[in-house]
Amino acid sequence: MRTRIKICCIASVAEAEAAIAAGADALGLVGAMPSGPGPIPDAVIAEVAAMVPPPVSTFLLTSEVTAERIAAHAQATRPSTVQVVSHIDPAESAKLAALRPDLRRVQVIHVEGPDALALIPRYAPHVHAFLLDSGRPGAAIPELGGTGRAHDWEVSAAFVRASPLPVFLAGGLNPANVGEAIRRVRPFGLDLCSGVRSGGRLDAAKLAAFIDAARLADHALEHG
Template sequence: MADPVVVKICGIKTTSILDAAIDAGADMVGFMHFTRSPRHVSIEDLATLIGEARGRVQTCVVLVNPDNSCVAEVAALGPDWIQLHGPESPHRVEAIRAEAGVEIMKAVPIGSAEDIGHVGQFTDVADRILLDAKPPKGADRPGGLGRSFDWNLLKALDPSIAFMLSGGLTPDNVADAIQLVRPFGVDVSSGVESAPGVKDKRLVEAFIRNARAQ
């Protein structure tokens, strides 16, 4: 029996959706601290959500190219993970990990075979790798923005690299993605929303159920 896939529900803004994700069996929950995102959560609300989740589920705060004061402010809240979702270099990731004292997940955008070659730079400086779709040209924020990338590109990835898969996942395609790609975990945000930033409890439940069916 393979280990069950880790399921992360990201972009949570309310305690009701947090509770729904935990009740449905999520392994990790993610909160965005990035003002340009429709899922942005303030430091005050982050503190509340992390407090509510503590001891029930692993928490992850998503930051985009944060400065040291932002890292320190978020790390002080005691999340289990900080996810770096910007253009951070391997050196910067390593510095943030040393500074924050919490586990670091690094998102690497994938859009071409060339991008696969960049993944290995981060395996020693981050505790976990997240592969996400490269944002379209001109996008004002990182991430796949609800789009998936060509999963066949991952055939060229070093098989020893464990990773979480993100980008365009939904309750309808997550089972296929797990079977095809064999990720360590899956991460969803917009794929379980009824509108940008508005999570749908039934979609969250369906996503976790379908991911667990593998």
């Protein structure tokens, strides 16, 4: 199965067009965050989401933690998918599913240890997929993504095996380690921001190298 590729921290229509042309399956659009790279105004998120053609998906990264505020953020920006970056109360996750059954919902799990697997049954009934990242939501200034750090891929691999839902892998991915990430974790998809950027801008050469490396790893698994 081909590993899907989501390019996050898209900053403009031009970056969206470049990522789509390179072969991205999904684009990440970062709303207001307590820390980390890539936030853009909701008006820009809405502009990009409106121009992206199917079958490419648009993910709104929201730091809102209640169903009503997440739904309102999605209503204002009109993505195809909402990516909830905080470990919200599962009751709010259930309420969001009832409020917006039409909206694809992805729950971020910040992998700080094996206890991440305990979160699977809390959220799986209410979302369509998980995304494993390397944030520290309990830090004094919460880190909810965009850290550029890899986490323990052994935990991620165990999470993928245990999850009844598709799982995206994020955190410190780049053209040099993407092959190993695919071989070790076997995620449904990969998500990255800083690994395909230079000076804060989307780097076409790094993006092409990343996608080429991912496709090589997919081919090796399929024929190995």
